[in-house]
Amino acid sequence: MKLGVFSVLFGQQPLEETLDYIASKGLQAVEIGTGGYPGDAHCKREELLADEGKQRAFKQAVETRGLTISALSCHSNPLHPQKAISSEHDRIIRETIDLASKLGVPVVNTFSGCPGDHEDAKYPNWPVAPWPNDFQEILDWQWTNKVIPYWTEIGQYATERNVRIGLELHGGFSVHTPATLLRLREAAGEAIGANLDPSHMWWQGIDPVQAVHILGRAGAIHHFHAKDTSIDPINVNKHGVTDMQSYSLMLDRAWQFRTVGYGHDMKVWADIISALRLVGYDYVVSIEHEDGLMSVDEGFTKAVQNLQQVLIREPLGEMWWV
Template identity: 25%
Template sequence: MKLGFLTACLPGRPLDQIAAWAGEHGYEALEVAAWPDLGARPFTATHLDAARFGEREADETRALFDRHGLTLSSLAFYDNNLHPDPAERKAVNDHVAACIDAAALLGCPTVGTFVGRHPGRTVAENLADAEQVFASLVDRAGEQGVTIVVENCVMEGWHPDGYPGNLAYSPELWEWMFSLGLYLNYDPSHLVWMGIDPVEALRPYVDRIPHAQAKDVQLFPERRNRYGWPGKAVAREDPWDVGWWRYRVPGLGEVDWRRVVDALYEGGFDGVLSVEHEDPVWGGTDDKIHTGLQIAHRTLRPLIPA
């Protein structure tokens, strides 16, 4: 197992600077953000331009990672593959395909994305749509030796009422994804606030997890007593402000990382555990983000034998 982080937390920094910092501070891998340029949309970045990626760019990227002793664990493009607007859905699906092609050129084993959801259709209708959307993407990935991994993020901000906007949030849905040839990019933080034990949920599926993310979550049960599980309903100006929990870097929340890492090891996981930094306390400036990544490193590194 190697320890890495997702580069999307540093959207304004070029990849060469991020790689240099990672190598200097004890990280072994990077999960590289590969969104198209979406402006100021939060939690996205374009550290690799998948739509304009060829052999020259692949050679330069491999050389950069070799220079700093890093593994490129995954290309990250987490977006709504079931977007309700047909043109936007096609753009997302096409960019996943571009990421698959770029990963193949790089010898990168995985591409990460979301299933997503059309909020105006039932869950059953969405699942049927997803079976159509992902069939060609899974085939394209398989032909090039790439695995598509889906993060179990709830994406509640994508639904007008704060319900799950990414149909990959539970083991029931993981089993459905596996039947399509998709794999899991496991992140325990989302399970905790959903009321699912992240270790017991993990144990049966480690062999379907080629990549994992490390994000923590801090709960405020007294606020949940006011809002209920879906979160704020009357005064929710920010769709992502649920009101009773927030993400933290590993070590500052509720996740028992000793149990999580132990369960991964016991199940035979030998991939990359990638820190996904979305901590509002240690965010806002590059210096704070770097501190957050160092906190995560100090938490996780002792659990991962060299």
């Protein structure tokens, strides 16, 4: 496995300066935003697509520092019921796939998106309860008319360009659990897989180790984010796991994102890394920093230090004791 980072946290710094800093920490990979919610501070998608010379220079900037690009990321909502939004997000995803293909990057990360509840809806509707039955009707309509058709088309688009799609399992979107990811993958094809982030598993009550097993046995983990979550034992009883308070209200929230090791101890993270190895995932573990209690530098540095202890780097050798 290789250790990497999602460079969006260094968006205020130029690309070359960011890459120098990442390499100085001993990392081997970088995940780069190309638009959508992560922005495009380090990768101007349209400029690169239009100029092969700029593509070569972009790759060279990464590779001469001993790094590889693990994924291009354009998290967005291509199923948004407002057509102006969904059309723009669809364009970003397709262009990111095109760019990944030209750069030789194997994975594009994004969200599944979430539609509305009918053709003239204005806002997304995320059903999370089976009753009253209206919610089941909405869910069926969304998957039949929006989710499966769109991602079947995008999966084929990506396959034709030798790119895989890593959907981040994230609350508020149609694909947010291992089961919903596998449902979409069965319908839309094997180009669709997970960008598995354990932080979103924990707050939904899902054990990330088991999520790795469920998805890994199906060959459905295309990328992995390293981010932690802490759950407040008092606040969760007041607000529940679907806490709608702002992430900035950290003292009152039921749960919050933390850097690796500050929500769960290193034995838990060692179990996650071991599970990834067990199911055959031997790609990049990409740090995502969204810890409201730590600066970018401190949160990132602590994540690197903690993951260095548990990451399994070397190829699996012969079991000499068998």
